């Protein structure tokens with residue numbers, strides 16, 4: 227079974243995708259990490275994130291980079307949103323994601339274009355939402371817990387800028403697939419959001435069995 231989980235920054239899609247992977251005993255890929263690794267490589271090599279060829283060169287990163295805590299910083303998240311807009315960066319990362327999705331037994335992937343581009347054939351597609359203010363509060367709390375002194379206003383501005391860039395780029399913009407189930411987590415606890423996500427996956431897969 228392939229489960230696609232998409233949505234904007236701090237909507238809770240990673241939390242939900244990890245929980246679904248655990249529930250269904252499937253491997254999970256956080257595809258945002260791949261774009262973050264490219265961004266960190268661009269920064270490390272002092273390349274220009276605005277130049278597509280520079281970013282493509284940075285796609286050839288060492289696997290160990292995926293475990294580097296620098297990838298989790300907000301600065302790299304912002305830079306990832308810039309480098310991910312280049313079509314050739316997206317194609318450089320495409321096959322790896324498709325291979326992961328289509329491994330025997332299936333997988334759970336979360337990102338921005340899983341249901342639309344990486345696995346349009348997914349058995350269940352979820353698009354996770356929450357209001358920008360609520361997402362900013364969640365991300366702010368997370369950053370503060372890691373020692374950051376960034377203001378809530380700054381985090382909200384960054385979230386809005388990232389939403390705009392991710393949803394308006396020419397290639398694989400962030401948008402719900404036509405057949406995605408929408409899940410707004412704004413007023414749901416983490417546990418309630420996970421239970422709702424499982425119920426949506428069950429409903430989708432049951433409907434597929436009924437109408438093959």
Ligand SMILES: Nc1ncnc2c1ncn2[C@@H]1O[C@H](COP(=O)(O)OP(=O)(O)OP(=O)(O)O)[C@@H](O)[C@H]1O
Nearest residue numbers: 235236237238239240241364368411414415416419
């Ligand atoms: N329903 C919820 N209620 C409250 N907090 C939540 C909820 N879902 C997730 N969170 C918290 O919000 C933060 C962001 O969640 P998460 O990392 O799952 O989002 P994301 O959409 O994967 O973000 P990103 O795209 O930036 O990786 C985390 O600190 C997480 O614990």
Ligand SMILES: Nc1ccn([C@@H]2O[C@H](COP(=O)(O)O)[C@@H](O)[C@H]2O)c(=O)n1
Nearest residue numbers: 257258259261306307310337338339392
């Ligand atoms: N499938 C994806 C996943 C991510 N991106 C871009 O990477 C940025 C960072 O993603 P996080 O999920 O780790 O926050 C994100 O803002 C996107 O620009 C993508 O394009 N496609």
